[in-house]
Amino acid sequence: MAKSPTTRDAVVPVLAEAFREHGYEGASMSVLQEASGLGRGSLYNFFPAGKEEMARAVLDDIRSWFAERVFAPLRAAAGGDRASAQAGIAAMLDEVDGYFRSGRRICLQGAFALGRERDRFAEAVGGYFSEWADALAAALGASGAPEPRALALRIVGAIQGGIVLARALDDPGAFVAALDDARRAARVEAQTRKD
Amino acid sequence: MAKSPTTRDAVVPVLAEAFREHGYEGASMSVLQEASGLGRGSLYNFFPAGKEEMARAVLDDIRSWFAERVFAPLRAAAGGDRASAQAGIAAMLDEVDGYFRSGRRICLQGAFALGRERDRFAEAVGGYFSEWADALAAALGASGAPEPRALALRIVGAIQGGIVLARALDDPGAFVAALDDARRAARVEAQTRKD
DNA sequence: GTCTATAAAGCGATAGAC
DNA sequence: GTCTATCGCTTTATAGAC
Numbered sequence: 001m002a003k004s005p006t007t008r009d010a011v012v013p014v015l016a017e018a019f020r021e022h023g024y025e026g027a028s029m030s031v032l033q034e035a036s037g038l039g040r041g042s043l044y045n046f047f048p049a050g051k052e053e054m055a056r057a058v059l060d061d062i063r064s065w066f067a068e069r070v071f072a073p074l075r076a077a078a079g080g081d082r083a084s085a086q087a088g089i090a091a092m093l094d095e096v097d098g099y100f101r102s103g104r105r106i107c108l109q110g111a112f113a114l115g116r117e118r119d120r121f122a123e124a125v126g127g128y129f130s131e132w133a134d135a136l137a138a139a140l141g142a143s144g145a146p147e148p149r150a151l152a153l154r155i156v157g158a159i160q161g162g163i164v165l166a167r168a169l170d171d172p173g174a175f176v177a178a179l180d181d182a183r184r185a186a187r188v189e190a191q192t193r194k195d
Numbered sequence: 196m197a198k199s200p201t202t203r204d205a206v207v208p209v210l211a212e213a214f215r216e217h218g219y220e221g222a223s224m225s226v227l228q229e230a231s232g233l234g235r236g237s238l239y240n241f242f243p244a245g246k247e248e249m250a251r252a253v254l255d256d257i258r259s260w261f262a263e264r265v266f267a268p269l270r271a272a273a274g275g276d277r278a279s280a281q282a283g284i285a286a287m288l289d290e291v292d293g294y295f296r297s298g299r300r301i302c303l304q305g306a307f308a309l310g311r312e313r314d315r316f317a318e319a320v321g322g323y324f325s326e327w328a329d330a331l332a333a334a335l336g337a338s339g340a341p342e343p344r345a346l347a348l349r350i351v352g353a354i355q356g357g358i359v360l361a362r363a364l365d366d367p368g369a370f371v372a373a374l375d376d377a378r379r380a381a382r383v384e385a386q387t388r389k390d
Numbered sequence: 391g392t393c394t395a396t397a398a399a400g401c402g403a404t405a406g407a408c
Numbered sequence: 409g410t411c412t413a414t415c416g417c418t419t420t421a422t423a424g425a426c
Contacts, residue, residue: 039394041391111310114362157373162352162356164355168320234412245402
């Protein structure tokens, strides 16, 4: 049995997993209580505004993780030559594969985008995707791709679609294939201008 | 004010829209009652097993619509020559664009795939996507694409990802772009073997 | 700061009048 | 067949003991 987290920072990732597994509405206080091992009083002590504040903290935490492990490396790669930009994009896709556990783990922002949660968390959801697309477009541009913005949206979309398909078909291979396609697309488009 | 539907068949599309807008959990009996203009008694008369039966009827109705307007034409196109197969694929993408209203309307099966509903409706969700992918793969094969199955999954995934992005970024253009990419990919791959 | 008990509202489902 | 009233349960949030 895992030890109960004792700080707000430590409980956020646990809540994140509960939200991913049960959805926003499905993650009732009882579920969150059991997942965290904390009593109701402790949870409301950490998050006085209740469930909505918890979800906001979770979305923010996910975005921080991506900012550090995905967006920042992409922007760094965009500052180098074509080869390093391409390497940075490939590294991003590996990082993403690990994060989503080959499609077995959902993207909370993506799931929120499809539901009622979209309105309440619009800024967090939209910001996450536009930051991702911006960073990826920068790296794609540096890699030599002719239409980096469009390709970035295509790749981020393919990743989201891959998660949907992997879960719908109960086959992680659908997500892995989507990532492979993204890798290939990034490579091919980069060569388009490698004249 | 729209007239209240008086048959089970007529109420299903209304319930479908309510489920799309509110999600499975968010579509409470009160919401479904208000959306349909029917009393609780009528709804339970049509769907004795309650909400779950309503959702099943909705998923089945959507699948029927796709079977008639999307899957069957694709399979018919697959039986013709390369040109007609390509035309069938293009027509499918137009049909899909209209159905999802350029990304303003979500795919209920896709949304269910990302949530808890996936387990309860696994067969309906998985069947929808595999039927779609199968029909599209057949048409792609007939169009001359070298790896029709992989490309079919890529295209269906891109459509789902396009819906996620369009809603997350509050920009239907993201969905339209995903469809354009799909159109291009189907055309390019078909030419690959046009030797 | 953490707990339990409870309040107030909403849920899905049912019963019974008509 | 359609309605309203209501049951039993769960929800989020709060209050008060420790």
